[in-house]
Amino acid sequence: MTDAIVVEGLVREFKGGILAVDGIDLHVRAGEVYGFLGPNGAGKSTTVRMLTTLLRPTGGRATVAGFDVVHDAASVRRAIGVALQDAAIDPFMTGRELLRLQAVLHAIPRQEGHARAEELLERVGLTDAADRRVGTYSGGMRRRLDLALALVHEPVVLFLDEPTTGLDPTSRVALWEEVRRLNRESGTTVFLTTQYLEEADQLAGRVGIIDGGKIVAEGTPTELKTSVGDPTLMITPADPSRVGDTAEVLAQFGPAADGKPGAVAVRLAAGAEGIVQVVRALDEADIATAAIDLHQPTLDDVFVIKTGHRLEGDASAAPGSGRRRGRGSKVGR
Amino acid sequence: MSASTFSRTVSVSGMLAWRALILVRRMPAVFIPSLVMPLFILVATSGAFHGISAVPIGTSSYLAFTLPFATIMGAGFAGINAGMTLARDIEGGFVDRLISSPAPRMSLVAGPFTAAAMRSLFTTTVVMLAAWIGQLPPPGLLGTIGIYVMAASFAMATACWSMGVALRARTVQAAPMMQLVVFILVFTSVAYAPRDLQTGWLRTVSDWNPVTRILEFSRTAEFQTMTWAGLWAAIASIAVLMAVFGSFALYGLSRLGND
Numbered sequence: 001m002t003d004a005i006v007v008e009g010l011v012r013e014f015k016g017g018i019l020a021v022d023g024i025d026l027h028v029r030a031g032e033v034y035g036f037l038g039p040n041g042a043g044k045s046t047t048v049r050m051l052t053t054l055l056r057p058t059g060g061r062a063t064v065a066g067f068d069v070v071h072d073a074a075s076v077r078r079a080i081g082v083a084l085q086d087a088a089i090d091p092f093m094t095g096r097e098l099l100r101l102q103a104v105l106h107a108i109p110r111q112e113g114h115a116r117a118e119e120l121l122e123r124v125g126l127t128d129a130a131d132r133r134v135g136t137y138s139g140g141m142r143r144r145l146d147l148a149l150a151l152v153h154e155p156v157v158l159f160l161d162e163p164t165t166g167l168d169p170t171s172r173v174a175l176w177e178e179v180r181r182l183n184r185e186s187g188t189t190v191f192l193t194t195q196y197l198e199e200a201d202q203l204a205g206r207v208g209i210i211d212g213g214k215i216v217a218e219g220t221p222t223e224l225k226t227s228v229g230d231p232t233l234m235i236t237p238a239d240p241s242r243v244g245d246t247a248e249v250l251a252q253f254g255p256a257a258d259g260k261p262g263a264v265a266v267r268l269a270a271g272a273e274g275i276v277q278v279v280r281a282l283d284e285a286d287i288a289t290a291a292i293d294l295h296q297p298t299l300d301d302v303f304v305i306k307t308g309h310r311l312e313g314d315a316s317a318a319p320g321s322g323r324r325r326g327r328g329s330k331v332g333r
Numbered sequence: 334m335s336a337s338t339f340s341r342t343v344s345v346s347g348m349l350a351w352r353a354l355i356l357v358r359r360m361p362a363v364f365i366p367s368l369v370m371p372l373f374i375l376v377a378t379s380g381a382f383h384g385i386s387a388v389p390i391g392t393s394s395y396l397a398f399t400l401p402f403a404t405i406m407g408a409g410f411a412g413i414n415a416g417m418t419l420a421r422d423i424e425g426g427f428v429d430r431l432i433s434s435p436a437p438r439m440s441l442v443a444g445p446f447t448a449a450a451m452r453s454l455f456t457t458t459v460v461m462l463a464a465w466i467g468q469l470p471p472p473g474l475l476g477t478i479g480i481y482v483m484a485a486s487f488a489m490a491t492a493c494w495s496m497g498v499a500l501r502a503r504t505v506q507a508a509p510m511m512q513l514v515v516f517i518l519v520f521t522s523v524a525y526a527p528r529d530l531q532t533g534w535l536r537t538v539s540d541w542n543p544v545t546r547i548l549e550f551s552r553t554a555e556f557q558t559m560t561w562a563g564l565w566a567a568i569a570s571i572a573v574l575m576a577v578f579g580s581f582a583l584y585g586l587s588r589l590g591n592d
Contacts, residue, residue: 053433054432077433082429084430089427089430104348104436105348105431105436
C-alpha cells in the first residue's frame with residue numbers, strides 16, 4: 001500500500017527559539033484514517049499547518065499525496081481538503097455562498113461547482129439552512145459545513161484539525177459517522193488531530209501520540225493498548241476475611257496489581273479472556289465475590305505511560321464521554 | 334504569470350471582490366462610517382471655511398474646493414476597509430482556507446483591491462449627489478471621470494497600504510495604523526488649502542506629498558480646468574503610491590506562512 005503522507009524529521013521552530021515540532025517522522029497509508037493525538041500545545045496543529053502548506057517547515061521534509069509540501073505546494077493544495085480548528089468560516093456568508101466560493105477557489109467550472117454545492121449541502125444535512133448566514137448556525141452545523149467545504153473538490157487526503165472540539169455528543173457522533181462513511185465509500189485518506197482519546201480510538205486505524213513536539217508512540221489503538229500491559233482484574237470478595245485466599249487464587253493468573261482496600265487486583269497474563277478461568281478458580285475455592293472489575297488498558301493509559309502525564313481536559317472537554325480514564329467493564333457485582 | 338494563472342487570478346479575485354461587496358451590505362456598521370465621514374467632511378468644511386473662498390483658492394465656492402477632498406477621503410476609507418476586512422479574515426482563519434486552496438495567492442489582495450475601487454465609486458457618487466443637492470453643478474463628463482478615476486486610484490493605493498499592514502500585523506487591532514498613514518497623507522496635502530496659501534513645513538511636506546497632485550488634479554477636474562501636466566503629475570503620484578504600498582502588500586503576502 002502506498003503512503004499518502006510521509007514525514008521525515010519535520011521541524012518547526014518559531015521566533016524566539018520555540019520548537020513547536022521537533023523532528024517528527026510518520027507515514028500515513030493511502031485510504032487510512034490516522035489519528036494524531038495530543039494535548040493542547042503538543043504540536044498537532046503546527047504539524048497540520050505544515051502538511052497543508054500553511055506554514056513552512058524549518059527542517060526535515062514532508063510529502064502529501066506524493067508532492068513535497070515546500071517544493072510542490074500547489075500540487076499539494078490541489079490534492080488536499082482542509083477543515084481547520086475552530087471552523088474558520090465567514091459568519092456573514094451563507095452556507096451555499098461559501099460552498100460556491102470554495103468551488104471557485106478549486107477552479108471547478110461554475111455549473112459543476114453549483115451542482116457539487118447542492119450535493120454536499122444535502123449530504124451534510126444543511127439544505128434547509130443553505131441560505132442562512134453561517135453566523136446563525138450551531139456549532140455542529142458549522143463543523144458539517146466545514147467538512148463539506150473541505151470535500152468540494154473530492155480531495156485525496158483530508159485534514160481534520162480537532163473537528164469535534166466543542167460539539168455536543170450527538171453532533172460529535174454524527175460527524176464521526178460522516179468521516180467513517182467518507183473513508184469507507186471514497187477511500188479518502190483522513191489525517192485527524194484530536195485531543196479526545198475516545199475520538200482517536202473510535203475513528204483511527206492508527207494513532208500517533210505527540211507530546212512536546214515529538215511523537216512518543218504510534219500504532220493501531222489495539223497495538224498501543226497492548227504495548228502498555230495486560231488488562232487488570234480486580235476482585236472484591238464478598239467476605240472481607242477472604243482477601244488472602246483470593247490473592248492466593250489470583251496469583252496463578254498473573255502478577256499482582258494495585259487494588260483498592262478490601263479487593264485484590266491482578267494483571268491477567270492471558271488477557272481479558274482469562275477472566276473465565278479466574279471465575280472458575282474462585283468458584284472452586286468457594287470464594288464468593290462482591291464485585292469483579294475488568295480494566296482494559298486505554299489510550300489514556302498509553303498516553304500516561306508514554307508521556308508521564310495525563311491528557312489534560314480530555315474527559316471534561318469531550319462532551320458526554322463521562323469518564324476520566326479507562327474502560328472499566330463492570331462484569332459482575 | 335502564465336495565461337491560465339492570470340485567468341485563475343482574475344476569476345478568484347472577482348469572486349473575492351464580490352464577497353467583499355456583499356459583506357459591505359451585511360456589515361453596515363463597518364460601511365456606514367466610511368460613507369458618513371466624507372459627507373461630514375463635505376458639509377462641515379464647506380460650512381466652516383465658507384469665508385475662505387474670498388481668498389484665491391481657484392473657485393468662488395468652497396464646496397467645489399472641498400468636494401475632491403471628500404471624495405479622496407471616502408476613497409481612503411474604502412482602502413482602509415479592505416485592510417480591515419483582510420485582517421478580520423486572517424484573525425478568523427478565513428485566509429487559511431484561501432491559501433490552503435490552489436487559488437493564486439495574488440487574488441488574496443487583488444480581490445479586496447478591486448472591491449476597494451468599486452466601493453470608492455459608490456462613495457464618490459453619494460458625495461457628488463450630496464454636493465449637487467447643495468447647489469454645486471456637476472463638473473461635466475470629463476471632470477466627473479477625472480474625479481472618479483482619482484478616487485478609485487487612491488482607494489486602490491490605500492487598500493495596498495492597509496492590506497500590507499493587515500498581512501504584517503495579522504490583527505484587526507492594527508486598524509489605527511492603517512488609518513494613521515492615510516490621514517497623514519491626506520491632511521498634509523492640499524486638503525484644506527491650496528499650496529499657494531501654505532507656508533513653512535506644511536508647504537514643504539505638501540510639495541512632496543503624492544496626494545497633493547492627486548487632489549490638485551481632482552480639483553481641476555471639478556473646476557473643469559484639467560491640464561495634461563496636471564494629469565501626468567497625478568498619474569506619477571499614483572504610480573509612486575502604488576509602487577510603495579503595492580510592494581509592501583506583496584511583501585506581506587509573500588511572508589504569509591513563513592514567520
